[in-house]
Amino acid sequence: MKKAKSISRAKWGYIFILPFFVTYFIFSFIPLVDTIRYSFFEYYRSGLRVVGPNFVGFDNYISVMGKDFFDYLGNTFILWMLGFIPQIVIALLLASWFVDVRLKIHGEQFFKVVIYLPNLIMASAFAMLFFTMFSTSGPINNILISLGLSDSAIDFMGTPTGTRLLVALMNFLMWFGNTTIMLMAAIMGISPDIFEAASIDGTTPRQTFFHITLPLIRPILTYTLITSLIGGLQMFDVPQILTNGQGNPNRTSYTLIMWLNNLLRAPDYGRAGALSVYLFIVSGILCLVVYRMVNGNDDYSSKKSRKKKGKVK
Amino acid sequence: MVRNDFGKMARSFIVHMVLIILAFMCLFFFYILIINSTHSHAELQKGFSAVPGSSALTNFKAVANDGTFPMVRGIMNSIVVSSLCALLCTYFSALTAYGLYVYDFKLKKAAFTFIMVILVMPTQVTALGFLRLITNMGLYDTLIPLILPSIASPAVFYFMYSYLQSNLQLSLVEASRIDGCSEFRTFNTIIFPIMKPAIAVQAIFTFVGSWNNYFVPALIIQSKDKATVPILIATLRGADYMNFDMGKVYMMITVAIVPIIIAYLFLSKFIIAGVALGGVKE
Numbered sequence: 001m002k003k004a005k006s007i008s009r010a011k012w013g014y015i016f017i018l019p020f021f022v023t024y025f026i027f028s029f030i031p032l033v034d035t036i037r038y039s040f041f042e043y044y045r046s047g048l049r050v051v052g053p054n055f056v057g058f059d060n061y062i063s064v065m066g067k068d069f070f071d072y073l074g075n076t077f078i079l080w081m082l083g084f085i086p087q088i089v090i091a092l093l094l095a096s097w098f099v100d101v102r103l104k105i106h107g108e109q110f111f112k113v114v115i116y117l118p119n120l121i122m123a124s125a126f127a128m129l130f131f132t133m134f135s136t137s138g139p140i141n142n143i144l145i146s147l148g149l150s151d152s153a154i155d156f157m158g159t160p161t162g163t164r165l166l167v168a169l170m171n172f173l174m175w176f177g178n179t180t181i182m183l184m185a186a187i188m189g190i191s192p193d194i195f196e197a198a199s200i201d202g203t204t205p206r207q208t209f210f211h212i213t214l215p216l217i218r219p220i221l222t223y224t225l226i227t228s229l230i231g232g233l234q235m236f237d238v239p240q241i242l243t244n245g246q247g248n249p250n251r252t253s254y255t256l257i258m259w260l261n262n263l264l265r266a267p268d269y270g271r272a273g274a275l276s277v278y279l280f281i282v283s284g285i286l287c288l289v290v291y292r293m294v295n296g297n298d299d300y301s302s303k304k305s306r307k308k309k310g311k312v313k
Numbered sequence: 314m315v316r317n318d319f320g321k322m323a324r325s326f327i328v329h330m331v332l333i334i335l336a337f338m339c340l341f342f343f344y345i346l347i348i349n350s351t352h353s354h355a356e357l358q359k360g361f362s363a364v365p366g367s368s369a370l371t372n373f374k375a376v377a378n379d380g381t382f383p384m385v386r387g388i389m390n391s392i393v394v395s396s397l398c399a400l401l402c403t404y405f406s407a408l409t410a411y412g413l414y415v416y417d418f419k420l421k422k423a424a425f426t427f428i429m430v431i432l433v434m435p436t437q438v439t440a441l442g443f444l445r446l447i448t449n450m451g452l453y454d455t456l457i458p459l460i461l462p463s464i465a466s467p468a469v470f471y472f473m474y475s476y477l478q479s480n481l482q483l484s485l486v487e488a489s490r491i492d493g494c495s496e497f498r499t500f501n502t503i504i505f506p507i508m509k510p511a512i513a514v515q516a517i518f519t520f521v522g523s524w525n526n527y528f529v530p531a532l533i534i535q536s537k538d539k540a541t542v543p544i545l546i547a548t549l550r551g552a553d554y555m556n557f558d559m560g561k562v563y564m565m566i567t568v569a570i571v572p573i574i575i576a577y578l579f580l581s582k583f584i585i586a587g588v589a590l591g592g593v594k595e
Contacts, residue, residue: 009416009417009496010416010417010418010419011418012412012416012496012497013412013413013415013416013417013418013421014412014418014420015412016408016409016411016412016413016416016500017408017409017412017413017424019405019408019409019464019465020405020406020408020409020428020464020465020470021424021465023405023461023462023464023465024431024465026446027443027446027458027461027462027465028431028434028436028439028443028462028465030442030446031439031440031441031442031443031445031446032434032438032439032442033442034441034442034445034446035438035439035440035441035442038441038442038445090335093331094331094332094335097328097332102321103324103325103328104325105328105329105332106329110336111332111335111336112581113577113578113581114335114336114339114340115335115336115339116577116581117339117340117343117574117577118339119521120521120524120573120574120577121343121570121573122524122525122542122543122546122569122570122573123525123527123543124525124527124542124543124546124547124550125542125543125546125566125569125570127550128546128549128550128566129342129346129566129570130342131550132559132562132563132566133342133345133346139345139349139361142360142361143361146360146361173338173339176335177339178518181514182514185510185514189479189480205324219475220475223468223471223472223475226432227468230435230468233435234435234436234437234528236437236527236528237525237527237528237543240527240547241527241546241547241550244550244551245551257437257528260437260440261528261531261532264440264441264444264532269441272441273441276437276438276439276440276441277438279435279437279438280434280438283434283435283438
């Protein structure tokens with residue numbers, strides 16, 4: 001009797017996960033296979049003439065993996081790091097402040113609402129806004145000059161550092177509130193009893209943060225790091241709109257996805273395919289590194305079996 | 314004790330200063346944007362003024378009547394796409410997470426591992442194949458390919474799964490079964506409400522993600538009447554816009570941003586409360 005019951009429930013497991021897998025198969029798996037297939041073909045348009053598709057083996061992989069690839073990979077990584085480091089530090093700080101009962105923050109609700117606001121702003125509109133604001137005749141330069149902070153208009157987007165910092169600033173502003181809310185949700189998921197006990201034992205806020213909060217929110221921290229890393233690798237909208245797809249000056253803000261976008265539009269399906277496969281490998285490696293790093297020696301499978309013990313059959 | 318009080322005050326002071334600076338940074342650009350959208354082109358050429366002008370209506374009319382950048386239509390398209398994405402994505406991610414967490418079946422471990430593996434995959438990686446597939450399916454230049462794929466969102470699934478792990482007591486499922494509740498109904502009436510905080514947070518993130526999405530729509534959408542807002546903004550950036558009426562340009566960005574801000578002001582309480590609810594457990 002018991003056995004029959006568990007079989008009928010297994011069926012429900014399959015039914016519940018079916019929509020996900022069917023959708024994934026159609027819209028991601030088939031395209032992935034197709035992308036890999038195209039990467040072995042010469043298939044592009046030059047002027048009005050379409051070349052291919054002709055099978056060329058690994059030629060596309062060789063032609064894509066040039067100096068450009070490493071330059072753009074470097075750009076993407078720098079842009080991501082510049083935004084992510086301040087983002088995670090500030091978010092951890094704010095999250096621990098917001099949930100600290102001993103700290104009475106005036107206008108707490110207001111601050112929470114405000115810091116999340118930029119995340120709702122469309123990245124492309126935000127980049128367009130920064131472009132107009134930081135242009136040589138834009139309001140930022142007007143303000144700096146009228147305050148006497150600068151004698152002449154600063155060409156923010158004329159230098160590699162300037163453009164990169166603007167991109168990083170935008171990414172930081174857009175994501176630190178989001179990360180704060182995620183981490184807050186995680187910290188608040190910790191039983192208040194633990195904090196209470198710590199408080200009775202006389203821990204300082206610093207001790208509470210490093211010895212209680214941080215270890216307990218590690219799963220959500222992993223999630224944040226992984227998603228941000230993937231997001232960083234996908235960085236496109238902000239530099240694309242800010243530099244009008246050029247990555248200027250001198251392609252120092254040109255990201256990998258901007259390159260992919262241009263290859264897809266050319267169109268040069270062969271090289272776009274090869275680049276996609278490289279991106280797939282890079283993102284796979286990065287994620288594995290982070291996953292291992294954050295999880296340390298904590299074996300996932302042992303964690304699962306411990307969980308299972310508490311399960312009703 | 315006195316030293317302790319002083320330390321507390323200093324900490325409180327630093328906390329408030331940091332918060333004020335961050336809040337200023339968040340609001341400053343939008344303040345300039347909204348102020349500038351109320352000035353005429355001639356006024357803007359003279360330099361920045363901190364007080365609102367009187368050309369808001371003129372600028373707005375110029376934006377609404379501009380056939381080159383159909384902003385109103387774009388906003389409608391974006392709302393439709395983003396709402397449906399948020400709905401489908403959160404519901405099916407929660408369903409998948411529940412299915413994998415609660416039930417035991419042969420392929421359970423394989424399915425979970427598979428999702429964890431594809432968690433890393435950026436959608437851009439498959440963009441080439443996706444574009445070809447959509448073209449072959451006859452869905453090129455429609456909104457459907459922007460909506461349907463959101464059913465399978467590994468990252469949202471992972472969040473929901475983590476949430477279930479720390480918040481769902483299986484005795485609840487058991488109790489529901491004893492009461493004769495069907496599996497599907499158990500999910501819809503008992504589990505789904507328990508997951509509300511996670512769903513609210515993820516619905517917002519998904520909505521925003523879809524609203525912000527520029528890469529895929531830019532590849533799929535061709536005709537102007539199907540363009541979402543990011544595509545119109547990109548068109549604006551690509552145009553020789555320096556010759557444009559700057560008041561109109563600012564108003565266009567405002568129109569792209571403000572509906573979301575208004576929606577957010579209504580929802581913010583719910584968002585923060587939803588996040589706070591996530592802490593209620595055990």
